[in-house]
Amino acid sequence: MFPLAIRMAGHRITALIAVACAVLGGAALITGTGVLAESGLRSHLPAGRLAGADVVVAADQVIHPSGDLPIALPERRRVPARLVSELSGLPGVEATVGDLGFPAALVDARGRVVPAEDPASAGHGWSSTGLLEAPGIDGSEPTGSGEVAVDSATATAAGVRVGDRVEVVVGARPAARYRVSAVVDAPGAGILFADPTARRLSGRASGDAGTRADTVDLIGLRTAPGAAEKVAAEVRTKLTKGAGLVAVTGADRGDLVAPGAGASRSLLILLASSLAGIVLLITGFVTASALAVSVGGQRRDLALMRAVGATGRQIRRLAAAQATVIAAVALVPGVALGYPLAGQFRELLANRGVVPPELPLTYSPLPALATILLTALAVQLSARGAAWRISRRPATEAVAESRSEPRDPSKARTRAGLLVILAAITMSVLPLFSRTVIGATGTSMAGIVGAIGLALAGPALVRGVGAAASRRTRSGTSAPTWLAMSNVRAYALRNAGIVSALAMAVMFVLTYTFAQTTVLAATANDTRAGTLAQQRLSAPDLGGLPDGTLAAVRETRGVRAAAPVGETTVAWTYEEFGEPTTEAGSAMILTPDAADVLDLDVRDGSLRGLTGATVAVSDDAARSRGAGLGSRVSLVLGDGARVDAKVVAVYGRGLGFGTVALSHDLAAGHTTTGLDQSVLVRTDGTDTARRHLTALAASRPGLTLEDTHPASVGGLKDAPPEVWINLATIVVLLVYLLLSIANKLVAATAQRGVEMGALRLNGTTPRQIRAMMRREAAVTAATALVTALLLSALPLALLGQGFLGRPWPSGPVWLLPALALTVTATAFLTTELPTRRALRTPPADAIRAQ
Numbered sequence: 001m002f003p004l005a006i007r008m009a010g011h012r013i014t015a016l017i018a019v020a021c022a023v024l025g026g027a028a029l030i031t032g033t034g035v036l037a038e039s040g041l042r043s044h045l046p047a048g049r050l051a052g053a054d055v056v057v058a059a060d061q062v063i064h065p066s067g068d069l070p071i072a073l074p075e076r077r078r079v080p081a082r083l084v085s086e087l088s089g090l091p092g093v094e095a096t097v098g099d100l101g102f103p104a105a106l107v108d109a110r111g112r113v114v115p116a117e118d119p120a121s122a123g124h125g126w127s128s129t130g131l132l133e134a135p136g137i138d139g140s141e142p143t144g145s146g147e148v149a150v151d152s153a154t155a156t157a158a159g160v161r162v163g164d165r166v167e168v169v170v171g172a173r174p175a176a177r178y179r180v181s182a183v184v185d186a187p188g189a190g191i192l193f194a195d196p197t198a199r200r201l202s203g204r205a206s207g208d209a210g211t212r213a214d215t216v217d218l219i220g221l222r223t224a225p226g227a228a229e230k231v232a233a234e235v236r237t238k239l240t241k242g243a244g245l246v247a248v249t250g251a252d253r254g255d256l257v258a259p260g261a262g263a264s265r266s267l268l269i270l271l272a273s274s275l276a277g278i279v280l281l282i283t284g285f286v287t288a289s290a291l292a293v294s295v296g297g298q299r300r301d302l303a304l305m306r307a308v309g310a311t312g313r314q315i316r317r318l319a320a321a322q323a324t325v326i327a328a329v330a331l332v333p334g335v336a337l338g339y340p341l342a343g344q345f346r347e348l349l350a351n352r353g354v355v356p357p358e359l360p361l362t363y364s365p366l367p368a369l370a371t372i373l374l375t376a377l378a379v380q381l382s383a384r385g386a387a388w389r390i391s392r393r394p395a396t397e398a399v400a401e402s403r404s405e406p407r408d409p410s411k412a413r414t415r416a417g418l419l420v421i422l423a424a425i426t427m428s429v430l431p432l433f434s435r436t437v438i439g440a441t442g443t444s445m446a447g448i449v450g451a452i453g454l455a456l457a458g459p460a461l462v463r464g465v466g467a468a469a470s471r472r473t474r475s476g477t478s479a480p481t482w483l484a485m486s487n488v489r490a491y492a493l494r495n496a497g498i499v500s501a502l503a504m505a506v507m508f509v510l511t512y513t514f515a516q517t518t519v520l521a522a523t524a525n526d527t528r529a530g531t532l533a534q535q536r537l538s539a540p541d542l543g544g545l546p547d548g549t550l551a552a553v554r555e556t557r558g559v560r561a562a563a564p565v566g567e568t569t570v571a572w573t574y575e576e577f578g579e580p581t582t583e584a585g586s587a588m589i590l591t592p593d594a595a596d597v598l599d600l601d602v603r604d605g606s607l608r609g610l611t612g613a614t615v616a617v618s619d620d621a622a623r624s625r626g627a628g629l630g631s632r633v634s635l636v637l638g639d640g641a642r643v644d645a646k647v648v649a650v651y652g653r654g655l656g657f658g659t660v661a662l663s664h665d666l667a668a669g670h671t672t673t674g675l676d677q678s679v680l681v682r683t684d685g686t687d688t689a690r691r692h693l694t695a696l697a698a699s700r701p702g703l704t705l706e707d708t709h710p711a712s713v714g715g716l717k718d719a720p721p722e723v724w725i726n727l728a729t730i731v732v733l734l735v736y737l738l739l740s741i742a743n744k745l746v747a748a749t750a751q752r753g754v755e756m757g758a759l760r761l762n763g764t765t766p767r768q769i770r771a772m773m774r775r776e777a778a779v780t781a782a783t784a785l786v787t788a789l790l791l792s793a794l795p796l797a798l799l800g801q802g803f804l805g806r807p808w809p810s811g812p813v814w815l816l817p818a819l820a821l822t823v824t825a826t827a828f829l830t831t832e833l834p835t836r837r838a839l840r841t842p843p844a845d846a847i848r849a850q
Contacts, residue, residue, distance in 0.1 A: 016326050018743035022290040023327045023379065024334035025736040026283030027371050031338020032345060033275050034367025039346075040268030043362040045254035049188035051133035053097070053220030053253065054228040057087065057235055060246045061259045063571060063636055065582035072266040074259050074569050075638030076101070076121070076672040078215035079245065081204070087219060090234050092227035097130040098216035102202035103543030103673050104191045105702060106150060107167040107175055108158040113541040113702040116154065118258055120543035120673045121217070122190040123170060125198035131220040132186040138162055139182030145197045149182035151189035167701070170201045172547035172675060175701055188257070203674075211669040218256055244640065259672075264355040271349075275729060280374070281448055282733055285455070285504065286740040287375075288382035289497050290747075295319050295386035316384045323383035324376070331375060335368045348728055410459070417457025421791065424450035428795035431802030435522070435655055436620055440515045443799040447511030450791040451504035458496030462488065465783055479764070480771035487772070488779050495780060498745060502784035502823050503791070505737045509819055510792045512730050514809040515799060519655070521810035522803040526656025531708045533561075533597040533680035535693055542702040544675020549703070553679055556696055558689025561596035564676035565589065568667055570660055571636040574625040582636075587660040589667045589677075590616070597680040600661075601652035604629045609648030610663040617647055617661075618654025635660070637670040655803070680708065738826060745830035749773070750838065757843035766839045773835045774828065781827040785820055 050056055059077030062070045084098040101121030106114045116122040126141050126149065139162040142149050148168060150160070160166055160180055167175040168191060184192065192198075199205040203212045223231045228249045235247040248256065255265070305315060342361055350357040427449060430442030454461070465488065488495055537553060539545050545564070553562045566589035573582045590598070595607040603619055610616060615635070617627050627633050631647050645666060651657070668674070683689035697703040756769055797807040804810060 016322075018740070018747040019287070019290045019323065019326050020330040021743045022283075022287045022740045023330040023375060024337070025740060026279075026287055026378075027331050027334025027375055028337040028341050029279045029283060029732070029736065030371045030374060031335050031367045032341040033272050033279050034370050035339060035342035035361055035363065036268050036345065037272035037276070038364060038366055039342075039360075039362045040265050040270075040272060041362075042364075043265060043268075043360055044251040045257060045356060046358055047133075047251070047253040048257045048358075049128075049186070049190075050131050050218075050220060050253045050257055052135075052222070053131045054223040055221040055232045055235060055247055055249050056218055056253045056256050057083065057221070057239075057245060057247045058218035058256045059640070060244050061256070061640075063582075063640060065571075065573070066580065068582055069269060070266065071571050071582065071584045071636075072259070072264075073636075073638055073640050074672075075670060076217055076259050077244070077639045078212065078217065079219060081214045081216050084216065084219055087221060087235060087238070090221075090231060090238070092224045092231045092234075093221050094224060095130055095222040097127050097220045097222075099128045099131060099218050099220060100125060100198060100202050100204055100216045101190075102171055102198070103675060104168060104170045104201075105542050106154055106158055106160075106191060107169060107701045108160075111701055113169070114154055114158045115541055116190065117188055118543075119541055121258065122543070123198065123201065124190050124192050125195040126192050127195050128192065129184060129186075129189070130222065132184070132189060134186075135189065136185035137182055138185070139180070142181040142192065142194045142197075144194060145200075146178055147181040147194065148178040149184055149189075149192040150180060151187075151191075152183055152185040153187075154191065155180070155183045169542055169546065169701060171203075171673070172544070173201070174546060174548075212674070264359060267354055268349075271354075271725065278444075278448065278729075278733070281452075282504075282508070282737065283375075284378050284382075285452065286501070286737065287378050288385070289455070289501050290740065290744050291323055291379070291382040292386045292497055295383065316387050319387035320380050320383040323379045327375060327379045331372060335371055338367065338371065339363060345728075348725065352725065354725065414457050414460040417453045417455070417460075420453030420456060421450055422453075424453060424791070425794060428798050431799045433802075434620060434624070435802055437519060439802065440519045440799065443795045444512045444515045446795040447507040447792060448504070450795075451500065451507045451788075454503055454787060454791060455497070455500035458500045461787065462496045462499055462783065465779070478771075480768045481775055483759075483764075483768075483772045484775035484779065487776055495776075498741075498748060498780050498827075499784045499787065501737075501741045501744060502781065502827065503788040505734060505741060506785060506788035506819050506823060507792050508737065509730060509734055510788070510815070511795055512726065513815060514796055514811040516726050517811035518799055518803050518809040523656050525804070526653040528709060530599045530601065530653045530656055531597075531680070532599055533682040533708050534685065535681040535683065535690070536678050536706050536708050537681060537693070537697060538678035538704050538706070539702045540704065544673045544677060545679065545703075546675075546700070549700070550676070550679055552696060552700075553681055553693070556689070556692045558683045558686055558692055559681055560684055561593065561682040562679050563591055563593035563597045564664065564678070565594065565598075565680050566664075566667065566671070566677040568638040568662070568671055570638065570662065572621075572625070572660065573634045573636070574627070576625075585660070586658050587662050588658055589664055589671075590661050591664040594661075594680075597682050598657070599653075600649075600657055603650050603652050605647070605649035607649050607661075610661070611665055612663060613643060613645045613666050614648045614663045615645045615660055615666070616649035616651055618657075618659050619650050619652050620654050621659045622647070622650045637662075637667065639670045639672075641670050738822070742826055742830045745827065746834050749831050749834040753838050753841065754847050756835070756838055757841075757845075757847045760839075760843040761847075769839060770832070770835055773831050777827040777831040778824075781824045784827075785823060789816075 057079065059079055061073045061077060063073065064070050081098055084096050087093060088096040102123040103120050104123030105116060105119055108114055129135055129137070139149065148166070155161065158166065162180055162183055164180050165177055166180060168178050169175045193201065203210055204215055206214050221231060221235070232247045232249050239245045239247065346355065346361050349355045350359070424446040427442045428446035431439045433439070537545070537549065550562060550564055553559060568587055568589060569584060570587040571582050571584040573580055575581070590607065590610050592608045592610050594610070598607070600607065600616070605616070607616060615633065617633070622628050627647055629647055629650055632644055633647060635643050635645055637643060643666060681693060683693070693705055697705040759769055760766070796809045800809040801807050
């Protein structure tokens with residue numbers, strides 16, 4: 001079967017090139033997505049400042065919901081300090097270090113804060129140098145409360161040397177002067193204090209109030225050579241079961257350097273899973289349509305084989321074998337291209353701050369194997385499906401139909417297409433009931449599903465369009481126009497494949513792009529309308545606001561109200577369809593005073609009740625999760641603490657302010673720094689008030705004052721990283737779609753050599769044939785654009801109504817004209833060029849070659 005398939009392929013090179021391009025592009029996209037997914041599961045951050053520890057003991061920064069993916073926790077969980085001495089006595093342990101991190105920042109001679117890699121945990125005790133791998137130390141260990149050591153990067157940026165005096169802001173304390181006792185040449189060493197001083201400054205000393213007393217962030221163990229795994233096993237045996245502690249070695253140590261950075265791996269899994277569905281749908285559609293053109297061009301050969309005794313099963317096997325040969329050739333470069341494609345995508349994620357720049361991708365054969373299996377399955381099913389009709393027809397009928405298409409499109413296919421379009425319309429209603437990102441996803445998926453429905457119902461549609469056009473051009477029209485309209489009607493199946501492919505490109509871009517921009521606009525509207533404060537005061541380079549900042553702001557002239565606002569991560573467990581479901585997301589941290597600076601459109605209750613173990617929730621969450629006013633919800637805070645909180649307010653602006661808002665009391669002690677992240681300030685709106693606030697920020701190192709309503713809010717410049725990622729995905733998939741469509745159009749046109757030769761022998765001039773083909777291209781492009789717009793109009797109208805309160809979306813006005821121009825140019829160029837090439841062949845030779 002394979003030798004025959006290869007010989008037949010030699011006569012259909014153009015069509016098979018289209019199949020190869022579809023498979024190559026699809027393989028690259030699927031492989032790249034697989035690399036991202038595998039990296040999310042297996043990749044690890046570099047060990048960094050923990051490289052000198054053979055075994056690291058820390059709290060587990062992941063929760064494991066039943067039947068769901070693990071959820072990473074970004075807030076640092078603590079470890080009891082008593083374990084440091086207990087683990088030091090284990091066989092094979094040569095040294096133990098209890099590491100603690102806390103906010104610390106060095107102020108240079110000009111009063112500016114020197115940026116640190118992670119200001120929230122830049123401060124450490126001197127004993128943490130035992131975790132570093134071969135540190136170069138210039139100077140001596142800090143002694144007493146007036147000395148510090150700094151890493152070489154900080155020393156260079158601040159222009160200080162051993163013996164200089166510097167100012168350091170630690171935690172909530174004002175800046176204090178210290179003598180530099182040493183400069184440590186090691187990455188991420190931070191600002192190092194004497195161990196007793198570090199425990200006191202971080203609130204970890206024995207007898208301190210709060211949950212941080214007598215704790216460390218993690219414990220590093222240095223072991224005898226070759227004993228790391230054995231010691232790790234001993235530690236795991238010693239740790240109390242259920243205490244939530246882990247002992248790791250090797251590459252796993254990097255995930256414990258900074259929990260927030262380690263949590264980014266889970267984002268790769270979520271991103272890859274969200275991309276996988278759309279990538280598989282589009283690649284499957286494109287591959288199937290390319291194979292339909294390829295098999296359609298061989299209908300006469302296959303029909304003749306049926307006439308000489310080939311069974312239907314043999315015909316399907318032949319079509320599948322031929323497609324497999326072409327796919328095998330295209331899979332190799334496609335899979336190879338997928339790995340660098342994943343690398344480029346990782347660079348985009350790193351540039352947008354979604355993942356740390358140092359997080360590497362994991363490369364293995366697994367994504368390639370998965371791609372080969374999925375692509376082979378798609379190719380087999382598509383090829384057999386394309387050959388199904390001709391293989392099932394009696395031999396005489398198969399030969400009769402080999403030069404023409406069936407008179408009437410399949411009723412079952414048309415009904416199935418209409419049902420799929422109806423399903424797409426049903427999906428598009430989701431934004432009316434869920435004003436969330438998930439609701440907007442319904443619009444995006446409705447576009448793709450609607451395009452698939454169009455592909456199924458397309459032959460009936462195109463035949464109807466062709467019939468209507470033919471009735472209007474029966475008399476008094478030119479020969480090229482009459483021929484073009486007749487071809488559109490007679491070859492509805494062939495034209496429907498082209499129309500549906502072009503329409504899918506238009507619908508995909510419109511629904512996906514406008515879904516992103518509409519959600520962005522609605523989020524900006526919520527944030528703008530809900531933020532009563534004009535200014536925000538923060539201290540990103542300090543890891544949090546120092547004590548006294550809020551009081552100083554409130555005493556500033558012209559300030560009407562001020563309230564601290566923070567952000568953390570929570571996991572919410574609730575019942576969905578009778579089964580427990582856990583969903584993680586960001587949450588605000590608010591005090592009762594937030595009602596003076598924020599208007600969350602409270603529908604029930606009041607933000608004034610945010611004291612103690614209480615929360616406010618969005619109305620979408622209250623409705624879908626049964627969390628109305630007065631109910632109690634089960635949450636897992638950012639450090640893994642499980643709490644039961646009472647709902648004291650339900651608000652409407654959940655898109656702009658998130659699903660949950662925690663009370664300041666509830667979040668206390670459960671964030672990495674324990675500091676307020678920012679203060680929202682509502683003033684009397686005068687320039688005097690702004691000048692006083694600016695002076696306050698300038699008088700305290702590290703404070704930053706910014707407007708809450710910048711002029712560019714709502715534009716792509718300020719879009720969150722996930723919007724840029726989705727837009728980049730749209731561009732990549734659009735390029736793949738257009739290239740595949742172009743190849744398909746070229747192949748379909750090239751296969752019409754016999755038709756053009758017959759027309760020329762009957763007296764039709766090459767000029768008339770070119771005019772006929774141009775008119776066909778015009779009808780094809782117009783039909784694709786009109787059907788795409790009609791199928792996209794309802795989902796986009798419902799999206800706009802649900803998110804913006806108007807029946808149209810928000811987005812760039814130039815997108816539709818640009819798409820129309822692109823589709824029209826693609827249809828004309830990919831028809832004109834192969835037509836001119838085919839007309840260079842003498843008509844008799846063209847007919848004989850077939």
